[in-house]
Amino acid sequence: MSDDQELGITESKEHSTGEWYAEVVRKAGLANYGPEGMSGFIITRPRGYALWETIRNELDARFKATGVQNAYFPMLIPESYLEREKDVVEGFDPEVAWVTQGGYEELDERLAVRPTSESIIAPYLSQWIRSYRDLPTRVNQWCSVIRWEATETKPFFRTKEFLWQEGHTAHATEESAWSETLTRLDQYEEVYEDVLAMPVLRGKKPEHDKFPGADTTTTVEALMPDGKSVQGATSHYLGQSFAEAFDITFTDETEDERVAHTTSWGLSWRALGALIMTHSDDQGLVLPPTMAPEQVVIVPIWQEETKDDVLTYAEAIASDLREAGLRVELDDRDEHNPGFKFNEWELKGVPLRIEIGPNEVEEATTTLVHRPDGESAEADRDGIVGAVRDHLDTVHAKLYAAAEENLTENVREASDRAEILGTIGQHGGYVKAPWCGDEDCEAAIKEPVAAEIVLVPFEGEESDTEPIHEGETCALCEDDAVETAYFARSY
Numbered sequence: 297m298s299d300d301q302e303l304g305i306t307e308s309k310e311h312s313t314g315e316w317y318a319e320v321v322r323k324a325g326l327a328n329y330g331p332e333g334m335s336g337f338i339i340t341r342p343r344g345y346a347l348w349e350t351i352r353n354e355l356d357a358r359f360k361a362t363g364v365q366n367a368y369f370p371m372l373i374p375e376s377y378l379e380r381e382k383d384v385v386e387g388f389d390p391e392v393a394w395v396t397q398g399g400y401e402e403l404d405e406r407l408a409v410r411p412t413s414e415s416i417i418a419p420y421l422s423q424w425i426r427s428y429r430d431l432p433t434r435v436n437q438w439c440s441v442i443r444w445e446a447t448e449t450k451p452f453f454r455t456k457e458f459l460w461q462e463g464h465t466a467h468a469t470e471e472s473a474w475s476e477t478l479t480r481l482d483q484y485e486e487v488y489e490d491v492l493a494m495p496v497l498r499g500k501k502p503e504h505d506k507f508p509g510a511d512t513t514t515t516v517e518a519l520m521p522d523g524k525s526v527q528g529a530t531s532h533y534l535g536q537s538f539a540e541a542f543d544i545t546f547t548d549e550t551e552d553e554r555v556a557h558t559t560s561w562g563l564s565w566r567a568l569g570a571l572i573m574t575h576s577d578d579q580g581l582v583l584p585p586t587m588a589p590e591q592v593v594i595v596p597i598w599q600e601e602t603k604d605d606v607l608t609y610a611e612a613i614a615s616d617l618r619e620a621g622l623r624v625e626l627d628d629r630d631e632h633n634p635g636f637k638f639n640e641w642e643l644k645g646v647p648l649r650i651e652i653g654p655n656e657v658e659e660a661t662t663t664l665v666h667r668p669d670g671e672s673a674e675a676d677r678d679g680i681v682g683a684v685r686d687h688l689d690t691v692h693a694k695l696y697a698a699a700e701e702n703l704t705e706n707v708r709e710a711s712d713r714a715e716i717l718g719t720i721g722q723h724g725g726y727v728k729a730p731w732c733g734d735e736d737c738e739a740a741i742k743e744p745v746a747a748e749i750v751l752v753p754f755e756g757e758e759s760d761t762e763p764i765h766e767g768e769t770c771a772l773c774e775d776d777a778v779e780t781a782y783f784a785r786s787y
């Protein structure tokens with residue numbers, strides 16, 4: 297197989313989304329599948345990990361600016377700890393991997409590989425927190441967790457082990473804990489929009505789909521081009537159930553003993569899957585400039601007699617851009633022609649290409665080409681830094697606008713079961729309908745078309761997800777509607 301064939305994406309995003317996604321992940325050098333016998337595990341290659349590091353750095357800076365400190369807890373949790381919150385046991389039991397032996401010795405108590413860490417973090421919050429002066433307490437950890445799901449592996453979307461962050465906080469009052477829950481949801485939304493160039497819908501999960509033990513689970517949801525929703529991140533107000541189970545109490549100003557309110561919140565590398573799925577195309581990976589390991593690639597185009605001039609000119613431009621803090625690759629390889637280089641950097645998702653040939657040198661210009669749509673423009677050599685910055689902003693804006701258009705066009709209303717089923721079947725996307733709050737009414741949609749309620753709006757939230765009008769009836773039964781349900785198929 298020649299290099300050219302190996303570089304090309306052969307699957308179609310529109311017609312075989314799953315195969316196309318797998319091919320982009322592999323050919324853009326992001327991840328490999330794990331060894332045989334370890335289905336569900338992936339190897340994250342340096343280019344894939346670099347993307348995760350950017351998301352991590354962006355979030356980490358926001359957390360630290362708002363009172364969060366990082367810590368690290370063991371990956372193993374004693375079974376007796378896991379059992380202290382009964383909803384956690386029921387919620388995660390089918391997916392927990394267990395360690396039963398250490399070396400040659402059988403363990404007295406088996407140890408869970410963390411599916412999430414509330415049960416090992418809460419007991420220590422309990423030790424650390426004595427008085428109201430210790431509150432709020434906020435810790436976050438960057439780690440991996442394991443959930444032993446038997447579904448088909450999809451790198452970054454569905455893997456048994458995945459990277460994430462999990463934040464855990466304790467507060468004196470419900471108000472403070474709820475405000476924390478929303479602060480983290482705001483930060484997730486901001487990272488999706490400003491860093492990943494993806495609009496999201498925000499709301500809460502229906503009662504029957506909350507995090508086990510939580511009072512309220514809030515979520516940001518992103519719509520993929522194939523009409524399925526991705527749960528982008530969740531932030532949970534845990535109420536007092538964990539604090540009661542793990543004895544997180546404090547003395548208040550009047551020396552009374554009180555039970556804390558806790559939260560937890562997490563974003564996983566599924567964000568990376570959503571990013572790849574949203575922007576990439578049949579030429580390969582497409583990345584917003586904020587995420588791209590190389591924001592700009594300079595491809596010099598020379599003949600033997602112009603090579604020195606072209607390269608000297610290209611190097612000076614690369615140096616100017618690097619000095620300005622931009623991430624730049626100058627592709628001066630001899631062994632590949634410019635066309636090959638264009639294809640390779642398109643596959644790898646570099647947002648902006650600068651072409652430099654003898655004409656550009658002579659006229660003191662450059663040719664800039666946008667990765668998402670191939671639009672090209674000329675920019676003067678003088679002022680190249682400003683021009684590149686403007687074009688990178690334009691690329692981000694184009695990507696965001698395309699994703700926003702997909703979202704806006706794919707939120708539809710329906711008023712009865714047939715209409716919900718028909719709309720999801722025909723268009724995918726979100727279908728919003730008045731809902732009584734009963735899980736049985738969701739089942740009437742879930743069974744035939746595998747769509748579920750991915751979100752319901754917050755009360756009073758100013759957004760696209762406005763609450764239900766009074767006096768409406770559930771689209772699926774005769775009862776009064778209490779919420780607007782957003783049905784969608786999801787990843």
Ligand SMILES: [Zn+2]
Nearest residue numbers: 732737770773
């Ligand atoms: Zn109903």
